[in-house]
Amino acid sequence: MKGRLRTQVGQLAHRSVLRTLRQPAQIVPALVFPLFLLAVNSGGLKDATNLPGFPTDSYLSFALAVPFMQGALFSVMNTGTDLARDIETGFLNRLALTPLRGAALLSGLLAGAVVLGLVQAATYLIVGLVAGAELVTGLGGALTIVALSVSITVAFGSIGLFAALRTGSGEAVQSLFPVFFVFLFISAMALPLNLIQTNWFHDVASANPVTYLLEAFRSLLFEGWDLGALALGFGIAAAVLAVGLLAASAALKTRLVRT
């Protein structure tokens, strides 16, 4: 039974990975757009490091956490759009005729997100370090950043799966992008929490999990090993993944009943 499940996951993961790698239109924007914003923001907000209480002398190091989150947002779109296309073209209906298990389908589909997450994390980190960002935790920190980035990418990818299964439409999945962007913008993305002056913005950013995901990356980049920040970051990623997979499993059952 376990062997069969492994085969199913393997087949779907293989397809998902190949599909991701064969679509430059998915990979290129997910790499270029966050790096462009990193370049613009780290240049434009360089003087913010002169504010009393700013945690580092390098705005680039501070801002380098953001591309990892933006990359994860692209994962929602890419994973969701791929599955929505399978629904629109009838591929999921054909899969439903096979003895494929729901868990195999969902985990196989997330394999593409893992690959995209690895490519993104390595690219952002290398470009950031070449441009002069700090990495006080060394090689161990770099590996932890990649692991955290992949975890978040997969967790967000599960939300993309849910959206695709719920709506069955690639266009509807695409329209979610601005919604997720709101979470990123109303966080401690551009300034640390202690320097956000507007009260309501500070309150929303404090309650926004994205702030703590950013802080986990930042702790590794310029603060040092902060197990509390890392536990919170990985914990949030795990919680999002659990919620995403539960919601996607429920939506998959409904989707298969409908078809």
Added chain:
Amino acid sequence: MSEGRAVASFRSITLAVAWRSVHNFLTNPAFLVPAVVFPLFFFTAFAGGLSSVAKVPGFDFPSGYTAFQFVFVLLQSAAFGGVFTGFGIARDFESGFARRFLLAAGNRNGIVAGYALAALVRAFFTWTVLTTIALLAGMEVGGEGVELFGLYGLAVLVNLTATMWAAGVAMRVRSIQGGPLMQFPTFLILFLAPVYVPLSLLSGWIHAVASVNPVTALLEAGRGFISGEPAAVALAFAVAVALPVLFALWARGGLRRAEAAG
């Protein structure tokens, strides 16, 4: 065709195209909501989240950070209003509706003018909401009547420029797949200007790029207008008038391509 009839034909085509586009915009939440929500969202994120940037040494904008960012978001919404209109043109070509326009219109320049008029109406709708929210949020306005007229005048010209750019792309590509081509250069040129701090506080490559970016002159003039201390006005209006003329030629070329494609 007599000159009077040509003018009447141009006007009727312009109004018909504009009416259809505005009607679609106002009655379809999928078009209306992003056009209004996006600028508000950027305004909130920049003016709210970055307000401490006003404390950076050397930042001395008299009307405060909310007004400083309002000008950027106003011009950004003007530009993206034009780009979104380009999406509509591309969609019309994909659905075949634009070809029917081309067949029916006596003066086809009226089609482009109609889309431009619609873009402007859409932009006015967005600006009304944005300005109201900014004032409710306590934005300080130091400028008076003529200066504010200058600020919104710049926004109108930016909207026209972006519409002409996007229309030129849409009529060449004739598919919504040309969307990134309309959107990305616009996004790029806007964000390579002094978005968060004045030009004098930028350094390195971003300062070099922003110094030659025409959007910088528009932003500096706009910020001067809102604070009641006009600056770089002649340069800004020279740029703001030259760009729509240049891109009108680009759009006209696109129209000729669309006509040739049949």
